[in-house]
Amino acid sequence: MQAPVSESLLAAPAKINLHLAILGRREDGYHELSTLFYPVRDLADTLRIEPGHDEHMYMRCPENPDLESTSNLIYKAWKAFGAATGFQPGLFVTLNKRIPMGGGLGGGSSDGAAMLRWLNDNAGERALPLQALMDLAAGLGADMPFFLLDGPALATGIGERLTPTAVDLAGLFLLLACPPVHVDTPWAFKAWDAANDRPQASQSLTSRYMESKNPSSISPLVVSNDFEPVVFAEHPILRKIKEKLIRSGAVCAAMSGSGASLFGLFRNRGSAMSTARALQNDGIDTVVMDCR
Numbered sequence: 001m002q003a004p005v006s007e008s009l010l011a012a013p014a015k016i017n018l019h020l021a022i023l024g025r026r027e028d029g030y031h032e033l034s035t036l037f038y039p040v041r042d043l044a045d046t047l048r049i050e051p052g053h054d055e056h057m058y059m060r061c062p063e064n065p066d067l068e069s070t071s072n073l074i075y076k077a078w079k080a081f082g083a084a085t086g087f088q089p090g091l092f093v094t095l096n097k098r099i100p101m102g103g104g105l106g107g108g109s110s111d112g113a114a115m116l117r118w119l120n121d122n123a124g125e126r127a128l129p130l131q132a133l134m135d136l137a138a139g140l141g142a143d144m145p146f147f148l149l150d151g152p153a154l155a156t157g158i159g160e161r162l163t164p165t166a167v168d169l170a171g172l173f174l175l176l177a178c179p180p181v182h183v184d185t186p187w188a189f190k191a192w193d194a195a196n197d198r199p200q201a202s203q204s205l206t207s208r209y210m211e212s213k214n215p216s217s218i219s220p221l222v223v224s225n226d227f228e229p230v231v232f233a234e235h236p237i238l239r240k241i242k243e244k245l246i247r248s249g250a251v252c253a254a255m256s257g258s259g260a261s262l263f264g265l266f267r268n269r270g271s272a273m274s275t276a277r278a279l280q281n282d283g284i285d286t287v288v289m290d291c292r
C-alpha cells in the first residue's frame, strides 16, 4: 500500500553548455566530455502530478502526444525509481512542453530528473541519498544527473561526473535562439567521430569571453562547442545565426549541446532584445534572460 500523494506542479528548466569539449570515443561507443552546464530557469517544461487510482502511471502531453510513451524519460524515471526503492505510486502526469526538442537544451533529461526528484521527496523512508539518486539518473541518460543539482556544474566522464561550479555571469543577458531544426544526438556524435578520424579535422568557431573578474573555475571561460563544425556543415543556418549573434554585439556565442539551439551573452539588454526581435522575424524562437 502506497501513502497517498498530493497534487504538485513541477518546473523542469532547460540547460545550455557554456563550453563543450569532446575528448574522445570510449570502447563502449560513448564519448568522454568536458562540459560546463548552466541552467536556464526562464525556459522550462512543467509537469502536473496528480494521484492515480492504481500503481500505474498515465502520461498526457497535449502539445505532443508522441511523447506519451514508455520511452519517455519521465516514465523511465518512475519505473526505475520504483524498481530501486519499492515506491511506485499511481500517477497522472501532464507534461507541458516548452523546451524545444532536439535543441541541445536537455528538456527530456530535465523532465525525467524532475520526476525523480519529486518521487524522492515523497518516498518517506524509502528516499535515496543524493548520490544514489544521481547514479540512478546517470543510468537513464548522461545529462540527467545535472538536473538534480540546483546550479551550474562542470561535467566530465560521459557527462555524469559533476562538480558544482560558480559561474558569475551577473550583469549579462543570455539570448537563446531555438531555430526549427532538430539535431539527433547519436547522429552528431557519429558525425564527430567521422570528422575526427581524418588527419585534418576542422576546428570549432571559438568565442572567448575574458572578463577581468574570473567567471568560473575555468579561467578564462572559453565559450566553445566541439560539435559546431559537423553540425554547422549539415545545417548552415546555424552558423549564420551564430555570426548574427556576434555581429549584433554578443560578447560570445556558441551552440548548446549537439544543437540546434545557440546562445549569445550580451552586456546590453537593448542589443539582446533587438537581436531577439530580428531572429523572431526570421521564424526563430528566442528567450532573453537576465543572468543576475
Ligand code: C5P
Residues within 6 Å of the ligand: 029, 030, 031, 032, 033, 140, 141, 142, 143, 157, 158, 159, 185, 186, 189
Ligand atoms: O545518454 P543519452 O541517452 O542522453 O545519450 C544519447 C546518445 O548520445 C547515446 O546513445 C550515445 O550515442 C551518445 N552519447 C555519447 N557520449 C556521451 C553522451 C551521449 O556518445 N557522453
